[in-house]
Amino acid sequence: MLDINPGLIIWTIITFALLVVVLGKFAWKPLLQALQAREQEIADSLKKAEEAKKDAERMMQENKIAMEKASTETARLIAEGRAMAEQLKSDIVAKANESAKKLIDQAKDEITREKESALAQLRSEVADLSISVAEKILDESLDGAKQKKMVDKVLQQLQKN
Amino acid sequence: MFSWILFSDKNIDHGSIDTVHAVVDTAAHAAGEHGGKENVFTELLHHIKDGSEIELPFIGHVHLPHFHVFGIDMSVTKHVVFLWLAAIILIVALSIVARKNLKNKVPRGFGNLIEVFVMFVRDEIVIPNMGKGGLKYLPYLLTNFFFILAMNLLGLFPYGASATANVSVTAGLAIIAFLMIQISAIRAQGFGHYLGHLTGGVHWALWPIMIPIEVLGLFTKPFALCIRLFANMTGGHIVILALIGLIFVFKTIVVAPISIAFALGIYMLELFVAFLQAYIFTMLTSLFMGLGMQTESHGSEQGHGH
Numbered sequence: 394m395l396d397i398n399p400g401l402i403i404w405t406i407i408t409f410a411l412l413v414v415v416l417g418k419f420a421w422k423p424l425l426q427a428l429q430a431r432e433q434e435i436a437d438s439l440k441k442a443e444e445a446k447k448d449a450e451r452m453m454q455e456n457k458i459a460m461e462k463a464s465t466e467t468a469r470l471i472a473e474g475r476a477m478a479e480q481l482k483s484d485i486v487a488k489a490n491e492s493a494k495k496l497i498d499q500a501k502d503e504i505t506r507e508k509e510s511a512l513a514q515l516r517s518e519v520a521d522l523s524i525s526v527a528e529k530i531l532d533e534s535l536d537g538a539k540q541k542k543m544v545d546k547v548l549q550q551l552q553k554n
Numbered sequence: 555m556f557s558w559i560l561f562s563d564k565n566i567d568h569g570s571i572d573t574v575h576a577v578v579d580t581a582a583h584a585a586g587e588h589g590g591k592e593n594v595f596t597e598l599l600h601h602i603k604d605g606s607e608i609e610l611p612f613i614g615h616v617h618l619p620h621f622h623v624f625g626i627d628m629s630v631t632k633h634v635v636f637l638w639l640a641a642i643i644l645i646v647a648l649s650i651v652a653r654k655n656l657k658n659k660v661p662r663g664f665g666n667l668i669e670v671f672v673m674f675v676r677d678e679i680v681i682p683n684m685g686k687g688g689l690k691y692l693p694y695l696l697t698n699f700f701f702i703l704a705m706n707l708l709g710l711f712p713y714g715a716s717a718t719a720n721v722s723v724t725a726g727l728a729i730i731a732f733l734m735i736q737i738s739a740i741r742a743q744g745f746g747h748y749l750g751h752l753t754g755g756v757h758w759a760l761w762p763i764m765i766p767i768e769v770l771g772l773f774t775k776p777f778a779l780c781i782r783l784f785a786n787m788t789g790g791h792i793v794i795l796a797l798i799g800l801i802f803v804f805k806t807i808v809v810a811p812i813s814i815a816f817a818l819g820i821y822m823l824e825l826f827v828a829f830l831q832a833y834i835f836t837m838l839t840s841l842f843m844g845l846g847m848q849t850e851s852h853g854s855e856q857g858h859g860h
Contacts, residue, residue, distance in 0.1 A: 398604065399626050399722075400629060401633060401634060401722035401723060401726070403726070404628070404726070405717075405723045405726025406729060406730060409697070409701060409727065409730055412641045412697055413693060415645050416644065416693070416696070417693040419648070420652045421652075421692070421693045422693075423652035423653065423655070423656045424652045424655060424669065425672070427652070428655075428676075431659065434659075
């Protein structure tokens with residue numbers, strides 16, 4: 394067990410040397426190749442995944458910006474619409490007010506005119522009446538008391554009218 | 555320069571062999587008083603020792619061939635068989651897994667498990683210790699890790715044996731580690747810088763002291779790797795066998811539940827140690843290679859901190 398056996402040392406060295414050569418060719422080369430290929434693939438996949446993630450993030454950022462833009466645009470449009478409607482409303486009201494005023498003014502003018510014409514008619518009527526009264530008085534003999542009475546009567550009649 | 559390692563190993567080994575014998579003798583003597591046989595301990599050591607025959611279920615003992623090449627005993631021993639078994643299992647299993655993993659985009663089951671270990675060696679051992687430049691030594695370190703792991707685990711099967719529980723096997727692995735450490739350092743810094751490194755960057759008057767220390771340092775690292783792996787793998791086996799041996803020493807069934815419970819605990823510990831030692835051997839080799847590969851001046855200071 395403890396004595397050195399040169400033959401065994403030589404056998405060990407020969408066996409080991411052969412084993413290195415054989416395993417090197419049939420085991421380590423393909424094993425390490427497979428390992429390296431897989432590691433390369435994993436690294437590549439990770440890189441791709443990283444890129445995809447970055448792309449997705451960028452797209453999300455873009456979407457967010459677009460959405461923000463859209464929402465501000467909508468708000469602007471709504472505000473614009475509201476302002477326009479307000480404008481339109483006030484315009485319509487103003488126009489309506491104006492036309493109503495015009496109508497009222499026209500009516501007033503009409504009334505004034507009618508009144509004036511009525512007064513003028515009345516005046517001419519009164520004048521005619523006075524003339525006829527004066528004729529009657531002149532027809533009947535003009536006695537003082539009667540005359541006075543008649544005048545009063547006419548005046549009273551006028552007042553009643 | 556390797557003879558130097560072997561020589562120093564032998565010096566230490568003789569010391570430890572004496573100690574082990576002393577312990578075994580005392581224990582055998584104590585057991586003898588209780589009516590046990592010395593046999594238990596020889597049997598115990600027999601299980602860990604290398605041998606010229608292997609035991610197979612239902613077949614029994616199979617004798618292995620003996621032969622010498624250039625006067626060196628190159629006999630196929632039990633540990634050589636398990637060395638090869640580990641190598642064959644690795645070649646078959648890993649080449650199947652490699653082919654499958656190349657086809658499947660997502661590896662499952664065993665393929666996934668192997669890949670976890672491969673990735674661990676690459677990302678937690680090689681790159682932190684050696685940087686990106688260390689990746690060209692990755693096949694060596696991966697083989698180192700899986701080979702040691704396979705040998706360690708084979709010892710946990712019934713009828714199995716850990717080749718790594720043999721100091722010659724770990725010495726062989728350490729010699730390769732030593733060569734790889736020097737080669738990677740020379741390739742990274744150039745031979746001149748590599749030699750300059752051995753002076754430790756001190757005044758030339760101190761070189762006669764510094765150079766032997768640095769040269770010694772080159773050998774202590776793999777030597778420690780060799781002994782650490784061997785001792786860890788042997789230790790667990792001895793503890794398990796000793797616990798089981800207690801039943802035969804005391805010659806009573808009453809000890810059996812306790813022995814087996816403890817042996818099971820140690821077995822699980824050994825399972826962990828099998829992985830741990832494969833990791834430590836690989837990690838330290840990678841660390842030493844990384845230290846040698848540093849070209850900056852402060853690298854040499856870090857390199858001599860041990």
